[in-house]
Amino acid sequence: MEVDLGHSSEKNHHLTSYSEALELLFGLQKFVTLNDDTITLENSRGRVLSGEVKALIDNPPADVSSMDGYAVNSSDERLNGILRVIDVSAAGNPARAQVSAGSAVRIFTGAKLPEGANSVIIQEEVTSIKKSEISINNPEKILPNENVRKKGTDFIEGTSIKPGKIITPKEIMLFAAMGHDKLLVKQKPLISIISIGDELTKPGNPHKKNQIFSSNAYGIASLLNKLSCNPVIFPIARDNMESIKRNLDKASQNSDIIVTTGGASVGAYDLVKSAAKELGLHLCFEKVNIRPGKPTFAGYLRNVPLIGLPGNPVSSYVCAQLFLLPLVMKIIGCKVDYPIISSAKLKSKMNSNGFRKHFVRANMRNDGGIRIVSPKNRQDSSLIKTLQESNCLIIRPSNDNIKDVDDLVDIIELI
Amino acid sequence: MEVDLGHSSEKNHHLTSYSEALELLFGLQKFVTLNDDTITLENSRGRVLSGEVKALIDNPPADVSSMDGYAVNSSDERLNGILRVIDVSAAGNPARAQVSAGSAVRIFTGAKLPEGANSVIIQEEVTSIKKSEISINNPEKILPNENVRKKGTDFIEGTSIKPGKIITPKEIMLFAAMGHDKLLVKQKPLISIISIGDELTKPGNPHKKNQIFSSNAYGIASLLNKLSCNPVIFPIARDNMESIKRNLDKASQNSDIIVTTGGASVGAYDLVKSAAKELGLHLCFEKVNIRPGKPTFAGYLRNVPLIGLPGNPVSSYVCAQLFLLPLVMKIIGCKVDYPIISSAKLKSKMNSNGFRKHFVRANMRNDGGIRIVSPKNRQDSSLIKTLQESNCLIIRPSNDNIKDVDDLVDIIELI
Numbered sequence: 001m002e003v004d005l006g007h008s009s010e011k012n013h014h015l016t017s018y019s020e021a022l023e024l025l026f027g028l029q030k031f032v033t034l035n036d037d038t039i040t041l042e043n044s045r046g047r048v049l050s051g052e053v054k055a056l057i058d059n060p061p062a063d064v065s066s067m068d069g070y071a072v073n074s075s076d077e078r079l080n081g082i083l084r085v086i087d088v089s090a091a092g093n094p095a096r097a098q099v100s101a102g103s104a105v106r107i108f109t110g111a112k113l114p115e116g117a118n119s120v121i122i123q124e125e126v127t128s129i130k131k132s133e134i135s136i137n138n139p140e141k142i143l144p145n146e147n148v149r150k151k152g153t154d155f156i157e158g159t160s161i162k163p164g165k166i167i168t169p170k171e172i173m174l175f176a177a178m179g180h181d182k183l184l185v186k187q188k189p190l191i192s193i194i195s196i197g198d199e200l201t202k203p204g205n206p207h208k209k210n211q212i213f214s215s216n217a218y219g220i221a222s223l224l225n226k227l228s229c230n231p232v233i234f235p236i237a238r239d240n241m242e243s244i245k246r247n248l249d250k251a252s253q254n255s256d257i258i259v260t261t262g263g264a265s266v267g268a269y270d271l272v273k274s275a276a277k278e279l280g281l282h283l284c285f286e287k288v289n290i291r292p293g294k295p296t297f298a299g300y301l302r303n304v305p306l307i308g309l310p311g312n313p314v315s316s317y318v319c320a321q322l323f324l325l326p327l328v329m330k331i332i333g334c335k336v337d338y339p340i341i342s343s344a345k346l347k348s349k350m351n352s353n354g355f356r357k358h359f360v361r362a363n364m365r366n367d368g369g370i371r372i373v374s375p376k377n378r379q380d381s382s383l384i385k386t387l388q389e390s391n392c393l394i395i396r397p398s399n400d401n402i403k404d405v406d407d408l409v410d411i412i413e414l415i
Numbered sequence: 416m417e418v419d420l421g422h423s424s425e426k427n428h429h430l431t432s433y434s435e436a437l438e439l440l441f442g443l444q445k446f447v448t449l450n451d452d453t454i455t456l457e458n459s460r461g462r463v464l465s466g467e468v469k470a471l472i473d474n475p476p477a478d479v480s481s482m483d484g485y486a487v488n489s490s491d492e493r494l495n496g497i498l499r500v501i502d503v504s505a506a507g508n509p510a511r512a513q514v515s516a517g518s519a520v521r522i523f524t525g526a527k528l529p530e531g532a533n534s535v536i537i538q539e540e541v542t543s544i545k546k547s548e549i550s551i552n553n554p555e556k557i558l559p560n561e562n563v564r565k566k567g568t569d570f571i572e573g574t575s576i577k578p579g580k581i582i583t584p585k586e587i588m589l590f591a592a593m594g595h596d597k598l599l600v601k602q603k604p605l606i607s608i609i610s611i612g613d614e615l616t617k618p619g620n621p622h623k624k625n626q627i628f629s630s631n632a633y634g635i636a637s638l639l640n641k642l643s644c645n646p647v648i649f650p651i652a653r654d655n656m657e658s659i660k661r662n663l664d665k666a667s668q669n670s671d672i673i674v675t676t677g678g679a680s681v682g683a684y685d686l687v688k689s690a691a692k693e694l695g696l697h698l699c700f701e702k703v704n705i706r707p708g709k710p711t712f713a714g715y716l717r718n719v720p721l722i723g724l725p726g727n728p729v730s731s732y733v734c735a736q737l738f739l740l741p742l743v744m745k746i747i748g749c750k751v752d753y754p755i756i757s758s759a760k761l762k763s764k765m766n767s768n769g770f771r772k773h774f775v776r777a778n779m780r781n782d783g784g785i786r787i788v789s790p791k792n793r794q795d796s797s798l799i800k801t802l803q804e805s806n807c808l809i810i811r812p813s814n815d816n817i818k819d820v821d822d823l824v825d826i827i828e829l830i
Contacts (some may be wrong), residue, residue: 003500003521003547022661041618042648044636060797085418091726092613092654094625106418110614110726110797112625132418154798169641170829173634173728174803181619197505199525203456204596210476210509210527212592215783222460226584233457236713239507311506311525313588316472345784369760369786369823382525383569388589408784414585 015289017398018357020321024284025298025327027345028305032256032331034186041175044167045182045215045406047228048334051184053175055159058152065089065114067147070104070126070134071117074146078102080139085132089114104134113148120147164335186332187367188230189256193217194247196262196272197311198239216261216309216316217385221318223415239263244275252279259324262311272308276301289398291356292381312381318359318393321414339412343396344371350396350403356398361386364411373411390414430704432813433737433772439699440742443720447671447746449601457592459582459598462643463749466599466665468590470574473567480504482562485519485541485549489561493517493552500547503531519549531756535562541721547749579750601747603645604671606739608632609662611677611687612726620674630799631676631724638830642743644676653830654678659690667694667717671746674739677726687723691716706811707796708734727796729787733774733808736829754827756810759786765811765818773811776801779826788826805829 016024036050065071071089072079076099083104087097091110097106099116107113107120119142124135136142155178165171167183175183193216200214201207214236221231230257237247244263251258263272273286279301286297286308292315297308307323309316326338344364364373375394376386395410403409425626451465480486487494491514498519502512506525510723514520514531522528522726540552550667551557570593580586590598608631615629616622629651636646645793647670652662659678664674678687682695688701697716701712707730722738724731741753759779776798779788790809791801810825818824 003503041633042636045640057622057628059627061627066795066797090613092615092626092656095619110612129495149795149797153795155800159800169634169637170732170803170805172637173630173732174799176618176630176633177728178797179622179628181617197525198505202596203591203594207472207594211507211521212474212476213472213594215588218456218591219584221457222584222587225457225460239505239811259712313592317585317588328434342781343784344781366757366786367757369758371781371784371786379565380481380568382481382564384474384592385570385574385590388585401523 015287015294015356016285018288018290021285021288021298022323022326025323026330027284028298028300028327031300031303031305031332032189033376034189034256034331036184037187038182039185041172041181041183044172044185045169045302046184046226047167047183048332049161049163049167049183050186051163051331053178053180053183055155055157056179058156059154059177060149060151062151063146064091065107065109065111065113066149067120067122068108069122069147071099071107071114071120072104072142073099073117074119074142074144076101079142080135081135082129083134083136085134087214088115093157096290118144118148122147125213138190138317151156164333166334175351188228189328189331190230190232190233190254191224191253191259191328192232192255193220194234194244194251194258194260195238196237196244196260200236202236215313216311217338219313219317220259220261222319223252223317223325224328227325227415228332229328238270239277241271241275244272245279248276248301252304255304257324257327258301258304258306259309259320260306261309261316273297276308281306289356290322291358293322293359294356296323298323310381314361314381317387317397321393321412322359325415341410341412343367343408344373344392344411346403346405346409347372347374348412349405350375350394351397353398353400354400355398357398359412360394360396360409361390362392362394363390364392364413373409426590430702430709430771431598431700432705435706436700436703436711436713436801437738437741440722440738442699443713443715443742443744444745446715446718446720447604448482449604449671452602453597454600456537456587456596456598459587459600460584460639461641462582462598462600463576463747464576464580464582464598465601465748466578467469468570468576468586468593468598470570470596471594473571474569474592475564475566477566479506479564480522480524480526480528480535480562481564482535482537483523484535484537484562486514486522486529486535487519487557488514488532489534489557489559490691491516494557496550497544498549498551500549502529503748533559537562579748581749603643604743604746605645605647605669605745606639606672606674607647607649607666607670608635609649609652609666609673611652611654611659611675615651625799630728631726632726634732635674635676635735635739638740639743642740642829643747644743654686656690659687660694663691663694663716667719670719672739672742673716673719673721674724675721675734676724676731677684688712691721691723696721704771705737706773708737708774709771711738713738725796728799729776729796730803732802736808736827737774740830756827758823759788759807759826761820761822761824762787762789764820765790765809767817768811768813768815770813772813775809776805776813777807777809777826778805779828788824
């Protein structure tokens with residue numbers, strides 16, 4: 001057998017830095033325009049608000065009682081005598097009577113303060129004499145605005161919530177209280193995921209010897225799903241130009257973003273870039289100075305952004321967080337910059353780092369108010385179980401020095 | 416107007432402690448039996464795994480190369496000469512030839528090591544002489560198992576993931592790699608939410624003076640949605656026995672849990688407990704020694720657990736986290752105990768606490784690896800915007816002492 005060694009001429013190819021690559025990737029935003037979509041409040045969790053939400057009312061809508069008790073006027077000189085209870089004010093059923101000298105109104109939590117009243121005495125501070133008559137236990141202590149929630153204390157009409165945030169259940173409650181049952185969000189971007197590899201078979205299918213189950217697309221799709229995208233998992237493409245081109249061609253016809261996994265390393269079998277180039281791919285970067293994920297590339301194919309992720313499941317998942325997630329968040333209008341970088345203290349010493357920026361699988365936990373992060377012992381990018389057991393990545397800069405126990409390191413929490 | 420003062424005889428009612436109330440609530444689990452449901456991997460995010468998942472294969476399925484290079488035998492005495500490249504091994508297309516003295520096999524990342532080989536020399540360490548011939552740059556350095564991922568290093572056939580965890584994208588990737596496209600989870604519990612109040616109108620509807628928009632049900636429903644439940648928002652019930660009973664009656668016919676909000680305080684207008692009792696409610700507890708949320712009660716109505724939450728939006732949302740969430744998590748088979756209590760350091764001094772356990776709305780952030788928590792200034796339980804701006808609750812135990820800056824406090828992160 002004659003073997004074409006197929007050593008790549010790209011051996012000494014320029015490695016793009018991660019920050020540079022991210023910048024170039026963000027340049028691809030211009031190819032994606034998502035329309036606004038009006039959705040119901042109930043379906044808005046996890047979406048990114050794309051229009052301002054303004055309160056339609058003051059909350060509370062009037063001065064209301066914060067307790068069950070009696071509405072009086074604190075300057076009434078007859079508060080030390082017997083008060084006549086002239087009406088009842090309940091939430092939704094405000095009193096019609098007006099509080100005047102020597103009178104009070106029975107009032108319940110959330111009910112509007114009657115005209116003439118400016119304070120609420122809680123019922124535990126009142127003695128009921130007979131039907132419709134009370135006396136106040138400590139009448140000298142009554143001050144204005146006791147147990148009163150002033151109109152608009154929570155928010156006033158027109159209070160605005162700005163677009164750009166992921167909508168949470170707490171926000172949904174606030175938007176409901178502001179009067180809205182519909183919200184404006186961006187349409188979900190359609191993201192096609194193409195896995196490439198002769199060694200792959202679909203989970204659930206029978207498997208032959210030496211085959212492995214395709215997993216990257218499922219991890220990435222559920223990540224995208226969580227980010228309110230519409231991921232589409234393509235059938236597995238095989239390690240030949242025709243299969244890859246056929247899938248890329250199809251994906252480029254109705255995707256907002258195309259993601260490939262596999263076929264992005266060096267060597268004779270790395271066909272995805274070649275196939276995409278034959279279809280007209282414009283490359284923004286190829287090969288990034290990071291570990292894992294060096295073979296990651298990005299560009300646009302027929303005006304559709306394309307991100308080429310490595311085939312190793314761990315590399316593909318980590319790089320989905322490093323590249324795909326930030327691009328998606330920009331496209332759906334999120335004003336928070338991804339990846340979100342925070343910090344934690346090292347549980348154990350780490351050796352100095354080499355040239356490539358290293359994203360180390362790790363576990364962060366809270367220990368008495370301190371965020372302690374422990375790098376995983378085994379960092380090989382094929383270890384899916386190690387990734388599943390990790391909740392963050394420690395960022396080791398290029399040529400970083402030795403790190404000691406308790407040193408502060410940057411981390412990215414994994415989604 | 417004659418006014419029946421309606422002071423409650425429950426004034427000095429026994430207050431159940433939070434831990435006691437939670438214990439009693441968990442006793443209601445026995446009324447809910449959810450069947451197992453087989454769902455597709457793609458639809459499993461956020462559900463709780465209810466059956467063990469076992470790997471169908473070893474991963475990697477054989478000893479494979481972790482690099483592009485050449486497979487050799489480290490004990491071959493002819494490694495310092497010219498090696499004949501006799502075959503190619505790629506992922507999905509393993510070599511058929513066997514490595515013998517003086518020979519090598521071209522190999523790519525993820526490809527099976529050929530028979531006779533035990534080590535991979537990366538291509539950068541090799542000089543290609545001509546087609547099918549190479550020499551190794553430093554042949555004396557070759558050791559066994561270099562750049563080799565041993566069979567089963569990630570996981571072996573039968574490696575098991577236990578039930579009881581919420582399924583995340585990382586888990587989905589692992590389950591795919593283990594060969595599964597279907598998973599076992601509990602059916603989603605159907606949870607009916609009934610809001611009660613004459614003052615309420617639906618968001619999106621026109622509103623009259625003094626009306627407020629119903630918000631509790633929307634916040635709680637989207638929280639439940641996040642926890643993989645089927646929440647059903649009932650039409651707003653009015654402050655009369657008939658309206659409440661009609662809704663409770665309907666809810667009790669096909670719910671796994673019933674939640675009411677409003678009508679759970681003391682006073683003449685607190686009808687929900689009375690209405691539920693007329694339909695046969697068995698109370699487990701009523702009035703809990705907490706703030707906010709003192710009027711919370713729970714029991715079972717026709718063998719359906721019922722949780723009565725306060726009407727104040729903030730109280731209802733906080734108590735949904737304190738009571739409903741833990742019960743739901745038990746019912747859907749989650750092995751983690753909710754609420755999850757962690758800790759953080761105080762940003763500012765806090766006064767001593769009164770008799771009632773206080774759940775203080777607060778914001779936690781990371782500051783150089785330290786979790787710093789700042790209580791919100793305004794704690795009135797009507798302030799929805801304050802809640803929306805908070806990400807956690809500080810737990811102040813009953814009669815807790817003054818807390819100083821940097822003191823460690825227990826917190827619950829809000830969902």
